[in-house]
Amino acid sequence: MDKKLSNIQERKVREAHARREHIIEVVKRLIKQGGARAVSIRKVAEAAGFSTTVVYALFRDKATLIAQAMxxxxxxxxxxxxxxxxxxxxxxxxxxxxxxxxxxxxxxxxxxxxxxxxxxxxxxxxxxxxxxxxxxxxxxxxxxxxxxxxxxxxxxxxxxxxxxxxxxxxxxxxxxxxxxxxxxxxxxxxxxxxxxxxxxxxxxxxxxxxxxxxxxxxxxxxxxxxxxxxxxxxxxxxx
The missing domain is CATH 1.10.357.10 (Tetracycline Repressor, domain 2)
Structure with a gap:
């Protein structure tokens, strides 16, 4: 049972990491297209295919999104x-x-x-x-x-x-x-x-x-x- 829970937790960590990396790539693309003003939590969520709740769960705000993109x-x-x-x-x-x-x-x-x-x-x-x-x-x-x-x-x-x-x-x-x-x-x-x-x-x-x-x-x-x-x-x- 413990091993099964551990596998589930590891999968969730991998999924969260993959989501984070995908969102960062989206942020970079938006900045290249229109500068930092083109970045918002809503636009990033839409472009990444996630809800704003998912984005906020990984990044506290727009400034954090951009900082971690660097x-x-x-x-x-x-x-x-x-x-x-x-x-x-x-x-x-x-x-x-x-x-x-x-x-x-x-x-x-x-x-x-x-x-x-x-x-x-x-x-x-x-x-x-x-x-x-x-x-x-x-x-x-x-x-x-x-x-x-x-x-x-x-x-x-x-x-x-x-x-x-x-x-x-x-x-x-x-x-x-x-x-x-x-x-x-x-x-x-x-x-x-x-x-x-x-x-x-x-x-x-x-x-x-x-x-x-x-x-x-x-x-x-x-x-x-x-x-x-x-x-x-x-x-x-x-x-």
Missing amino acids: DKDLLDLVGAMRSASEAQTDPWDRVRSMGRAYIQYGFAHPDEYALIFMELRPHAEVDAAMVEHGNAEQDPYAYALQQFAALAEAGQVQAEEAALHAMTQIFWQSLHGLVSLRIVMDEGDPWTPYMALDAHTEDLLSVVTEGIRLRFAPSTKIGVRSAIATQAHQDSRSD
Whole structure:
């Protein structure tokens, strides 16, 4: 009897998982067709062939539906970032490799990238997603933040929490700018010259990482540079 109940429970779990995956695919399709505004519990239920009761039993609201539709793509992105950066030993090389992987993911998966980072959508609570917020193995932002913390531990940049977040966001925003603009303004767009992607990527990574290195240098290094600049200024005046 217990074994029979267990089999029934397992079947119900499998059925619920299959329903959830089907609903997520429907959500993605609706977003591609009309953006996040095209998503509602009623529309999802109709397109998936379920009642709204079934959808609500699996997802608490529209924001949760959309958040969980992004879970797999976020895990794929952070996996690519981790694989690329962990092949390096130098902390700056790890950051640059992470950036290349991010850019490559965006161009390899433009629809998924647009859903995650270019689609205006309702904000879900952090516990609504299956991806664990702040877990560097699952959360791309947390992983990027971890790499800048490693730079701080190596004495390369400032270690204050606010500085680490500023570095992470500046770096991320630069990558996103390149990916999103090139997705929207592709090679056929006549308004801007289309630059070779590999060279463009390397130039961006070099400029941004060097800018971060200088702007967020540890205070001792800032003090040394300031003293050198002051001495040079005094020497020039004495001449």
